[in-house]
Amino acid sequence: MRARSKKGAVRREKALLYALFALIVVFFLFPVVWTLSLSLKTVPELYRLPPRLFPDTFAIQNYVYIFQHYEILRSLGNSVIITFGALAGSLLISVPAAYAFSRIKFRGARRTQFGILMFQMVSPLVLVVPLYKYYNALGLLNTLSGLILIYIAVSAPFQVWFLKGYLDTIPKEMDEAATIDGCNRVQAVLRIILPVMSPGLLSSILLTAITSWSQFVVPFVLIDTTSKMPVAVKLVNLQSTLTNVTTHYLAAASIVAIFPTILLFIVLQKYIVSALTAGAIKG
């Protein structure tokens, strides 16, 4: 009797949970799904009442139109270049630093790390004000390389912090054994450490890629040539030129802009989650 009532209670609780799950899924997916739906509608459908979730014809031509008329491909290309540049550069400076913090004992190491952590909390707007002036003087405004340099600096603090934590989980004996075998430190890092830490590297690469792709304040201030805009700035630029009648184009451009990050997220979620939670949970 008691067992049966417990079973009933579990079933009731499960039903409640399912209802809750459905609510959560609708709340988080609806905005994206609606935008996707708008991006596939024709102009009369935009104004039809009541609005419908499913477009009549799936107007793929909206996407063709924005690629033909708004240089979307160009801005996607810019974002790709900036993101890869930022990734390569920031790993080149953060991997050695993370190695030093994890493997070399020195005075003030912990303090320095917390100092680096503080940089991560500073609003990029604060940095970009003086940087605008220098870039103006140096002719680096409206250049992708100028952006990449800043993105490297902005991404590095997280990477150092995260990769150091990851390295700490790899037994020191592994690379020590390599140095006994006659490897120097650089060789030990390249041959032993990098392969072993590849899941950690992947996590930090993904997080940096998504944040660099999404970065807005920095390029918004430093780029005003349309052909140099990354896709995030391009969206705002489009928004200011389009009107209500062209919402479907704006929706299509938004979908194109968020597609790469959402795809990465869906495929490699496991790695992203581990990077996301690293700041709060100790391994």
Next chain:
Amino acid sequence: MSRRARAIAKGIARGPALWLLPLAVFLVVFFLYPVIDVIRLSLTNSKMTSARFIYTLGSYARVFRDSGFLGTLVITFVFVGLSVLFQFLLGMAIALAVDRGERLGAGGSVVTRSVALVSWAIPGVAIGIIWNILYNESPSGVLNYLLGTIGIGPISFLSNPTIALFAISFANVWRGTAQSMILLYAGLKTVPVETLEAAEVDGANERQKIFRITIPSIRPVIMITILLNIINTFNTFDMIMSLTGGGPGRSTEVLVLKAYTTIFQLLDLGKGSAIAVLLLAVNIVMSLFYIRIYRGEEPA
């Protein structure tokens, strides 16, 4: 190479300096120097349009005498307060539900968790545009249509100054819940199962377990989550820019936007830098809190 030079070279190779040097260069050039320079600029009357300036405290005086500045602070406070409160509550509710679902073997728990995280992967600018579309106040605006079907509205989401502030906060809850949910969820996984089982044997119900065991034992995670949400919300620029642009009027112009418009639209570099320095001060205080909580968790 002499033996001595070789010894020194070996010492340098063994120390951390060379490994840290590239990072140090980037942080000095792109963080430290700009930060010092923004403080210096805040002590001048610089304009974007001219190279001439004098050192003065006048910029700060102008910030505080600006009749709209108190409004900016209130708007920022409401935006941050509402966002963080609901990001936390909603994040906690979802984390608990997913965790419970997994324990009961309810299908769809993992899918729900993934879906609740999706907003994290969307660029802030796109989130602003998406919500701008949803909030559309013409008859074809979908949120007003949906509310209309249950007899509410139409609501002037983005044209009424007070409602607009709630509207950006709501959109930001949608955006930021992901992060707080995943941190809290990871925290829940660290609660020892034995403790929960022992409480169950002692006759504790679900609610008692949550409030007496789960929440107290993940307290540091909760504090870090809230702090990170405060920092992220406080620094939010992208989403507001594309959602309202700070309007209508200045009703959604938070501190970061105020710094931006003062410098790049009003071209008042001195005053804008003074606002940026206030922003920086808040960032620094927050990160000191963060470090303190983090260290408190650390084994000494």
